[in-house]
Amino acid sequence: MNIELINLIKEDYDINNSRIQMFINLQLIRSVELLISDRYSDQIFRCPVHLSIGQEAIAVGVSLNLQLEDKVVSTHRSHAHYIAKGGDIFSMLSELIGSPLGCCKGRGGSMHIFDKSVGFMASVPIVGSSLPIATGVALAEKILNSKNIVVAYVGDAALETGAFYESLNLAALKKLPILVILEDNGYSTYSNKEVRWPETKNVRATIEGMGINYESGSGDDVEEIYTQVARITTDVRNNKPSLLHLNTFRRYEHCGPNLDDSMGYRKSEEIESYDARDPLEILKNKMVVSGVIPELLLERLAKHINDYSEEIFAKMLNQNQDFLAQFEMIK
């Protein structure tokens, strides 16, 4: 959770309500990602970005089950993971522009967000390679008897790497407190699974056959994810390594700030199916229907959050004025 934002709005909203918490996180990630998308053409973010739009529910449902001391190892698509873990948006945006004020002093950029102060150990953009590191982070927690767990995010293409299987074997052998979150958006860049996986592939059998607890579910409904992860993390804290396989939808292009609907690698029916899958809309509908919060108030909350993101963005530009001017990266 973003402590700064929570402090700003806690007087006006019931921040202990779990749906409101989920909404705050989803809206915050969405608004930051849309800002990056909007401002990308200004040429200030001079690094590749892999936006999380459409996949935010997973990061939020997972992270609301984590303590500050729990650890996360992420991938190239790290923004949602970082923000949901309580990451500092100013540091992240500064990192994206390559500034010394970034969480890695600008050396990492979007694909290498490291911030151990919130338990965000690393983002590793070489697909599959986050998992070996996560096993070491988890082994350390186990030796120290900390009861902290380690979440390792991977995408579906990680299942095509050797590192994935080597790491799961290690995790099962050493009974590590590790939860692998498999964000299955169906695509490795532009390639769907038909060209990557045999029809007969059985992920459950593969994972369970390696001695890892396997569960699957939807990656769209944040409440479902939250509940499922709550149950699994109890096992993981007792050193039962687990993998949660969630189907999700990457709404934007693989890498970059835009939609890529015109490229044709995703059929139009598939793209249209997203409207019913948008995690933010799903949660909003539930909240309004169940009467947790009146629609107008929810919209006001969304605006608060958007304003907060824009404030941070403006602060980032302001405090990095000299840096940006140095490279003529500001209009």
Add this chain to the structure above:
Amino acid sequence: MQQTYINLLNLAFDETLKADSRVMLFGLGVGDVGAVFGSTANLQSKFGAERVFEIPLSENAVTGMALGLAMQSFRPVMMHQRADFSFTSAEQIINQIAKTSYTSGDFYKVPIVIRMIIGRGWGQGPTHAQSPHAIFSHVPGLRVVAPATPMDGYHLMKQSIASDNPVIFIEHRWLHQTIETFNQNEKVPNFTDAKIMKSGTDLTLISLSYGVIECIKIARVLSEFNLTAEVINLRSIQPWDKRTVLESVGKTQKAVLLDTGHLEFGLTGEVSSTIYSELFGVLSNPILRFGLPMEPTPSSAALAIDHYPTVEKMLGDIKSHFGFKYDLRKAVALFKEKFPYKSNHRDQPDVGVVGPF
């Protein structure tokens, strides 16, 4: 007291495991009856299987695991009984371990040692006899060291484990049974300092690892002809001790480089380049370089004889290259007399390697 290289390495592990509970040892063979040629003997029973353990044959994941442990303040030592197996973990070493400290804005320290043993002889062949120091020295963020003697091994291992940077520890299999007097009061050399094994004024022989021993043999033969060769044991390859090398070559004006790795794009080219840049007008002759040819190491003992630069061959090349007047036949005869081979098989260490140095 005289100790073998293996015993002193075992002692170095024992002392660091005892001194720092964050030190961990793992790798193929670490916990088995062979104990990585005896170097990890008794350590598991003494310090527990949580800290000293055998691994599944997953070098890539285990190397990444070492990084995860280091990011959590542990000090892991990962080992490969043959350096060649480390290439399965090149991704973790080159993309992750070497870069984590830099990428994190210097937040993380990465105190990892990866010990790699180079095989030679008895049919080690193309994939069990490679010297990868140049490959890893090319990667910013990695330190590379290569001991040449038992005391080098002892000090360099302790210093590598104490280092907050990832260290690739390159160790030649033929050093294992060499012996040296263990002197606990010996002044510990700086981690990145080269060591002058023998002083001289007529030429400088520069090498690493087992090559240093061959250079000492060459120097001992040449001394019979009133030629004094200075022998430099580099010890640290990345970074390497330019000052010691340049001071020596500045004095002798002649440099011979011997690499345990291949000749092209390697250590001899790198060191030569610096010597040429800094001592261009000082050298009396071009630098003479020895190393392995650009072909994989053959398995056949017959083919391997020509693959490695032998002392006999180097004595001949040094004579003709620098125009020394010594009688080559006499020099070779002296070499054979001083360092008799244990058997007729040239693909195993001869009795001359046992030191003490």
